[in-house]
Amino acid sequence: MLLGFEDSNSGQIDFKALFFKCLRLWYLFVLGVVVALGLGFLYLQYTTPHYTVKSKILIKDDEKGADLLSGGAFSDLDIFSDTKNIDNEVEVLNSISLMERVLTELSLSTSYFTPGYFRDEEIYGKELPVKVIVSKLDSLAYEQAITIHVKDNNQFELEEENEYSISSKSTHKFGQEVVRPYGTFTVVALPGVSLPASPKEIIVKFYDTHELANYYSKELIIEPVNKAASVLWLSLNIPVQEKGKSILNKLIEVYNKEALEDKNVVASNTIEFIDERLKFLTTELSDVEKDVEAYKRQNELTDVSSEAQLYVQRASEYNKQLAEFEIQLDVLTSIEKYIQENGGQYKLVPSTLSIQDATLLGLIARFNELQLERDRLVRTTQTNSMLVQNINDQLSNLRFNILENLQNIKKGLTITRNNLQANMASFKSRIQQIPAVERELLEIKRQQGIKEGLYLYLLQKREESSLSLAAAVSNSRVIDPAMASKQPVSPTKGKVLAIALLAGLVLPFASIFVLDMLDNKVKIRKDVEAATNTPILGELGHKDTEETLVVTQGNRSPVAELFSLVRANLQFSTVGKENKVILITSSMSGEGKTFFSINLAATMAMTGKKVVVLGFDLRKPRLMQDLNLPSELGISNYLISDKMTVDNIITPIEKQLGLFVIGSGPVPPNPLELMSSPKVGKLIDVLKATFDHIIIDTAPVGQVADAFALAPYVDSSVYIVRYGYTLKEQLEIIDDIYKQKKLNSPMIVLNDAVKNAGYGYGYGYEQLGHKKQKSKLRA
Numbered sequence: 001m002l003l004g005f006e007d008s009n010s011g012q013i014d015f016k017a018l019f020f021k022c023l024r025l026w027y028l029f030v031l032g033v034v035v036a037l038g039l040g041f042l043y044l045q046y047t048t049p050h051y052t053v054k055s056k057i058l059i060k061d062d063e064k065g066a067d068l069l070s071g072g073a074f075s076d077l078d079i080f081s082d083t084k085n086i087d088n089e090v091e092v093l094n095s096i097s098l099m100e101r102v103l104t105e106l107s108l109s110t111s112y113f114t115p116g117y118f119r120d121e122e123i124y125g126k127e128l129p130v131k132v133i134v135s136k137l138d139s140l141a142y143e144q145a146i147t148i149h150v151k152d153n154n155q156f157e158l159e160e161e162n163e164y165s166i167s168s169k170s171t172h173k174f175g176q177e178v179v180r181p182y183g184t185f186t187v188v189a190l191p192g193v194s195l196p197a198s199p200k201e202i203i204v205k206f207y208d209t210h211e212l213a214n215y216y217s218k219e220l221i222i223e224p225v226n227k228a229a230s231v232l233w234l235s236l237n238i239p240v241q242e243k244g245k246s247i248l249n250k251l252i253e254v255y256n257k258e259a260l261e262d263k264n265v266v267a268s269n270t271i272e273f274i275d276e277r278l279k280f281l282t283t284e285l286s287d288v289e290k291d292v293e294a295y296k297r298q299n300e301l302t303d304v305s306s307e308a309q310l311y312v313q314r315a316s317e318y319n320k321q322l323a324e325f326e327i328q329l330d331v332l333t334s335i336e337k338y339i340q341e342n343g344g345q346y347k348l349v350p351s352t353l354s355i356q357d358a359t360l361l362g363l364i365a366r367f368n369e370l371q372l373e374r375d376r377l378v379r380t381t382q383t384n385s386m387l388v389q390n391i392n393d394q395l396s397n398l399r400f401n402i403l404e405n406l407q408n409i410k411k412g413l414t415i416t417r418n419n420l421q422a423n424m425a426s427f428k429s430r431i432q433q434i435p436a437v438e439r440e441l442l443e444i445k446r447q448q449g450i451k452e453g454l455y456l457y458l459l460q461k462r463e464e465s466s467l468s469l470a471a472a473v474s475n476s477r478v479i480d481p482a483m484a485s486k487q488p489v490s491p492t493k494g495k496v497l498a499i500a501l502l503a504g505l506v507l508p509f510a511s512i513f514v515l516d517m518l519d520n521k522v523k524i525r526k527d528v529e530a531a532t533n534t535p536i537l538g539e540l541g542h543k544d545t546e547e548t549l550v551v552t553q554g555n556r557s558p559v560a561e562l563f564s565l566v567r568a569n570l571q572f573s574t575v576g577k578e579n580k581v582i583l584i585t586s587s588m589s590g591e592g593k594t595f596f597s598i599n600l601a602a603t604m605a606m607t608g609k610k611v612v613v614l615g616f617d618l619r620k621p622r623l624m625q626d627l628n629l630p631s632e633l634g635i636s637n638y639l640i641s642d643k644m645t646v647d648n649i650i651t652p653i654e655k656q657l658g659l660f661v662i663g664s665g666p667v668p669p670n671p672l673e674l675m676s677s678p679k680v681g682k683l684i685d686v687l688k689a690t691f692d693h694i695i696i697d698t699a700p701v702g703q704v705a706d707a708f709a710l711a712p713y714v715d716s717s718v719y720i721v722r723y724g725y726t727l728k729e730q731l732e733i734i735d736d737i738y739k740q741k742k743l744n745s746p747m748i749v750l751n752d753a754v755k756n757a758g759y760g761y762g763y764g765y766e767q768l769g770h771k772k773q774k775s776k777l778r779a
Contacts, residue, residue: 022512033504040500045118049488050237053244056480057252059089059230086230089475090222093234093255097380099220100213101258102250108243109212110134113203120203124243129193130156130174132204133186140182141206150193150200158187182206216247231479241484248482259475262372266348267465273350274462277334281455288448318424323450325417328355329410330454336406339399347371349402360405367398522726525750531728532735537573537718537747538566540596542754548595548626551602552655563603566749570600570716573747579715581684581694583743586720587702587730592751593720594622597697598661600718605658609692612650612660614683616710617699618671621664627653634665639679646686660691671699675709684713702733708742716745722752 022029092098103109110132113120130148149157155173160180162168172178174189183206192198216236225231234251238244332355339349348371349364374391381387522528528536540562543550551560570579584597594617601611615623616635624631629651638644646662653659668674687694696714698707719734738746 022509025508025512028508028511029505032508033501036500036504036507037497040496043500044491044493044496047491048119048122048239050239050490051241051244051487052235052237052485052489053241053248053482054233054235054480054485055248055252055478055482056225057232057234058477058479059086059232060475060477086224086232090232093222093232093251094217094220096210096213096217097376098251098254098258099217100209100380101254102247103209103213103216105254106246106250107134108247109137109207109209111205111207113205114199115201115203122240122243123199123202124240125246126192126242127199128190128202129195129198129200130202131188131190133188134206135177135184135186137183137185137206138181139208142208142211144182145203145205148187148202148204150189150198150202153189153194156187220251234482237489244484245482252476252478256476258376265372265375266368269348270350270465271462273338274458274465277458278455278462281451281458285448285451285455288444288451292444292448315424318420319446322417322420322424323446323453325413325420326450327454327457329413329417331355332406332410332413336403336410339403339406355409357405357409360402360409363398363402363405367395367402370395370398520728521724522721522728522731523723527728528721528731528748528750531731532738532748534719534734534738535573535747537569537749538562539750539753540566540592542752543595549598549602549653549655551599551606553606559599560603563599566600567603567607570747573745574716577715579745580688580692581696581714581716583696583698583707583710583714583717584720585698585701585707585717585743586722587726587733588700589620589703591700591720591722591726593617593700594626594697596718596720596749596751597695598623598627601693601695602653602656602659604693605656608658610658610660610690611693611695612662612687612691613695613697614662614687615664616675616696616706618664618668618674618706619699619704621667623661623697624651624663627661629661629663631663631665634663635683636665636668636674638665638683639674639677640668646683672704672706672709675706680710681713701737702730711743714744716747717743719746719748721748721750723750723754724752 111122112124112128112130112132113122129150132148144161147159149159149169151157151171153174155171157169157171158178159167159169172187174187177184177186219236219238221233221235223233223235225233234248236244236248238247335349348368355361370391374388374395377385377388377391516523525536525539541558543559550557551563570582573579582600584593584600586593594615597613601613604611613623614635615621617623618636621631621634624634633644633649635649638646638649649662649665651661651663653661684694696710698710701707701719717737719737721731721734734746734748737743
């Protein structure tokens with residue numbers, strides 16, 4: 001509920017009242033706009049502007065544009081598989097370790113600033129007159145800044161503060177190593193140091209590379225151009241445009257470099273393993289060939305009979321299968337030996353080549369992935385860190401599982417080989433007639449074929465691995481290099497000033513609402529009309545003078561005119577009935593009962609009537625005091641004395657003919673009991689015989705019940721409500737009086753209305769001759 005601005009009839013906000021109240025307080029809006037715009041300008045001056053730096057890259061993906069080397073003749077080589085998951089690549093690009101490597105290569109753990117009137121301006125790249133080369137930094141360096149004052153091309157002055165904020169200066173030469181408790185560094189002069197426009201005072205700040213990488217990783221935004229393409233936007237908000245370009249370009253470069261390193265590690269280890277096997281097979285193959293040559297020369301072999309060839313053909317088929325199993329067993333033995341010999345080292349396990357066991361392939365692939373991840377972590381963290389130790393434990397478990405799997409595969413191959421050898425036994429009886437010489441020669445040639453086949457296979461795979469190593473390409477291609485926006489993205493001048501202007505208008509408006517909502521005092525006429533159906537007799541304006549009696553002969557002031565209007569309304573309300581005794585009361589002290597009583601009586605006396613004002617506020621009498629009259633004798637003296645007459649307590653007012661007052665007299669100990677005395681009625685009757693009107697100024701009914709003791713003697717009652725003083729909940733008192741008819745003909749007079757622009761008197765002044773009020777007054 002918007003107190004003070006809600007229409008009592010419709011429940012809607014009275015925008016007209018709201019508008020005129022805001023119009024009356026126009027200076028608050030002007031002040032708010034001026035202050036808000038001033039703060040906006042200060043914010044723009046003290047806030048460092050940030051620019052957006054963006055770059056567009058293409059992630060090479062088999063599904064969205066595959067590499068030529070990933071298919072065709074080399075499809076069986078695992079190291080050529082290059083399918084990329086875009087979400088994974090985004091995480092890699094946004095990793096802290098990658099950003100940390102970027103910052104390290106760019107030496108961005110050190111930043112340079114030039115002091116400014118409002119803020120320090122960061123400089124970078126070609127703007128730098130000097131450069132600080134850090135050899136060692138302590139954590140203390142991150143909590144302070146040093147200032148370099150360039151004196152000439154050869155020396156500079158170093159200004160720094162200690163832990164007690166005491167500044168000290170020392171002179172050094174460019175290129176000279178500076179050793180301090182917080183670090184060791186060297187300041188070198190750049191070519192621009194001798195230029196006249198080059199800054200001579202540079203503030204240097206040191207940052208923790210890891211924390212800085214964490215900050216930039218959070219600031220880095222990576223978004224796909226669309227769902228169908230593997231193209232990414234990389235953007236970074238940063239105060240220095242050139243610095244942002246360097247970071248993004250270096251980030252892409254380091255990303256590609258690490259991807260190539262991962263590929264090359266796999267290919268290099270595969271080539272190394274194959275080379276070792278080729279050396280061993282070369283020796284074995286040479287020995288077998290020499291045996292064949294010696295055997296033929298010794299036995300002078302020239303031809304083999306066709307019958308022998310028929311039997312041997314069958315045996316050859318089994319021999320061929322046995323040869324394949326021998327190759328696989330040999331390869332498994334070699335891999336097992338390689339793993340056992342390198343058990344304490346962190347090397348990649350080579351490809352299993354011809355072995356097609358899915359479990360073994362999966363274990364070796366996982367082993368190599370963990371090995372690559374460990375190598376990447378070791379570059380940026382210590383080998384004794386929890387992450388590296390965790391990976392070491394996983395590698396140890398995988399190594400054990402691989403060895404166990406190798407044993408199981410070998411056992412299976414051995415059983416199969418033994419079965420084949422058993423089948424061959426049936427053919428041996430058939431070839432016993434073959435000359436021993438021929439049979440031995442075939443056995444020798446069979447061994448030669450096995451070694452030769454394995455040698456040729458490994459030689460082919462080595463060439464493929466070498467091709468992979470030579471043809472390795474980066475994971476991404478730069479479509480648009482890093483570009484910076486010309487205008488800052490934050491803070492934008494137009495937006496800041498627009499917000500400031502809006503705040504300058506909204507805050508005063510909101511303050512008016514909040515203050516009005518918190519204010520529980522009567523502010524406008526509609527507050528009274530909404531709280532009670534008691535008729536409103538009139539409305540009085542604010543009195544600017546200190547005089548209590550403002551209604552006098554010849555006085556045409558607005559307040560005097562309003563009293564005349566109240567008198568006319570009072571006469572209108574009592575047409576056809578007697579209205580000689582009028583009681584004046586209110587909710588609490590200070591609402592203007594006495595002031596209203598005196599001036600209502602004065603305006604009646606100006607019409608030739610004889611009027612008396614009775615000061616029946618026996619607890620806090622003010623009637624005589626406000627009129628500067630003696631208050632020794634009064635109503636309390638009359639009520640407690642049998643000898644005191646009414647004439648003894650009546651005092652005439654010299655300023656207004658026909659106006660008389662009777663003061664309260666001394667404050668009695670029992671005001672309520674005294675007012676209940678029968679002599680009160682006798683006093684009223686005596687005064688009725690002498691005066692045309694009797695105005696009774698009583699105590700506030702919201703605090704004491706004295707006024708109700710006088711109810712039987714009064715013809716009408718006036719309840720004073722003062723703007724900005726009477727509490728809204730106190731209007732329930734007059735409403736209760738009106739509904740319960742505790743006083744005769746109760747009416748309300750609104751006091752102390754303030755004149756404002758466009759609305760006359762009051763916080764919503766309405767003509768007192770309103771038809772609705774006329775009907776209430778008649779009632």
